[in-house]
Amino acid sequence: MSQYHAIVVGAGFTGVAIAHDLALRGFRVTVVERGPIANGTSGRTHGLLHSGARYAVNDQESAIECIQENQILRLIVPDAIEPNGGLFIAVDESDLEYREKFIQGCEECKIPIRELTPKEALRIEPNLNPKLLTAFTVPDGTFDPLRLALAFAATAKSNGAVFHLYTDVVDLLTDGQGNIKGVKVWNRAADKRFEIEGDIVVNATGAWVGQITSMAGIRVPIAPTPGVMVAYDKRLTQRAINRLNKPGDGDIVLPQRRMMVVGTTSFSIEDPDYVPVLPDHVALMIERGSELIPALRQTKERGAYMATRPLIGSGAPGRSISRTFKAYDHKETDNVEGLVTITGGKATTLRLMAEKTVDLVCKKLGVNVPCTTAETPLISYRKFYVD
Amino acid sequence: MSEEKWTVNFVVYRKKGEGAPHYQTFTLEVSPEEYVIDGVERIWAFHDRSLVFAHACHHSTCGACGMRVNGVEKLTCITRIRDVTSNGGTLRIEPLRNFPVISDLVVDMSRLYVGMDKVHAPAVHPLSMAPLEGEGIKPPREVPMDDGKEYLRLADCIECGLCISACPVAGTAEEYLGPAVLAAAQLQGLGRAPDLTAVVDCVDGVWRCHSAYECTAVCPSSVDPGWRIMDLRRQVLAQRIRRWFGGA
């Protein structure tokens, strides 16, 4: 067991999964988050537990990660997931042209699919566009974003991790030679400022990673790229409904509780701290969503929101340990010891991202404890609040 | 959405540590179609970084963003500004009642979570436990899934605490389980989960309720806790009668 102290900055999906993995591997863990759990991109996701089928043609590495992690999450965190599956449906000729590639891609990535006749599809999901041409079942699911994050956080906490919520990291502590020794924080709930020292700082601040690295004089060129999602006031399907085509705008319609959520779009902004919900994007969602489920047009809007992808520009320094997400050891890229940055990926692959990041941290510090998160069921998310 | 702009005064409850609470006014230009949480988040982003508030999903599935808006419990991510004030008007934003305030607009809701745990409230349950009945919804004709299992879905109760804040009894009786918890017991049914009878059939359980129905009035998520508490009383009485007549 190591007695190293790791400080995780950010309690979105990435941060909570890393905290959980570190705690299981015997680290002393402190998490610093400026809001409540999952207030950033993670809370505001679409909520699709990807089967990987969306990426089976264009990005097979992501697709394979998704199907594997999808199966793991169902087992370790059942109380945040509706495991109802999904459909990919074709509604026009261009969709049909994608069919062959889709079948081949899913087979290559070992994603189990089954083709349904339009009649069969309409029988199980009567609100689909009656003109649909074909449909495939896929093992998609819906997750509850806050409770998914809370389950990881609760388990980390039960293994000793300490969470400072409503606490901003305002600066990094250095050893005088530019190496990172900890963080300076501002707890806004109590209006107190203090310092936390640690052996390693893990920067898991998503679209904000560049703000933290700049405190160490390191530039990570982030292009915050938000997308809109719109929730409608009625549940029209049991399964997640995807368009059978290349990934595009408004091509996922997801049931959640008594709602349908349509998403998403993609555009660039400067500052991720506040992202406006653009009216024309909201209009596009109903346009595109109703091509899959016409009844959406008669359904009231219940909410509209934005979440920001942290896309890293091609000018980013150094090598990253994975192509599907970015993890940097700043010792390697910038000769700054004590700081690791991780960003990108998907909610569906949060556990895997954490595994690879903590592997990197362990290697750096010479800790030889294997990852066990894939086999460890998480405790109830409520335990985050109930000691 | 229109391009219409309104000027709205957000009068926000502030409290830090042991300091005295006070109200602070922020005047914002908003679109009336925006949601109240958008205004609160903009106050934090552009006016005052010390503001503490809770939110996550922004589409009524997580239950984090409950606040009192002009004295009424609201899920602020689905409350349109147009529906709660007018151009030049005021929005008084306060934390939920009947929970300890952590800071500003954030309260400690462990009371609710402890109760939900006590009745083992399922976060995900079979569709049949709370069907999606209602106008215009075509239920699938084939209810079981391919492999013979039923559809599961996330529970309606999002544990937002609005019902506890609105409940006139929860304010005076700290040990009262409260509407959401009793509703979660009712949902499971004492027939199916008989061990819950002891938890709810007590002074701080089902008999504490005064039938004010404030919970049902504020619940944003189709739980109807008021009705469920009344039904749970009937279930408790039915259990007692069964016991008197020597049933299990």
Ligand SMILES: Cc1cc2nc3c(=O)[nH]c(=O)nc-3n(C[C@H](O)[C@H](O)[C@H](O)COP(=O)(O)OP(=O)(O)OC[C@H]3O[C@@H](n4cnc5c(N)ncnc54)[C@H](O)[C@@H]3O)c2cc1C
């Ligand atoms: C529009 C959209 C839809 C998506 N839909 C899906 C989906 O359906 N399925 C799926 O699998 N994935 C989806 N994703 C991807 C997924 O949501 C993200 O990969 C994931 O949420 C990223 O999590 P994170 O923890 O890295 O970032 P975040 O959740 O943004 O976490 C970063 C945290 O850092 C905190 N922070 C920032 N600065 C500081 C500071 N100075 N001090 C302390 N804390 C700080 C923030 O408050 C925040 O909580 C979607 C992404 C987008 C943009």
Ligand code: SF4
């Ligand atoms: S019963 Fe309704 S108001 Fe009460 S916590 Fe659940 S969702 Fe919120």
Ligand code: FES
């Ligand atoms: S932010 Fe999740 S319910 Fe409002």
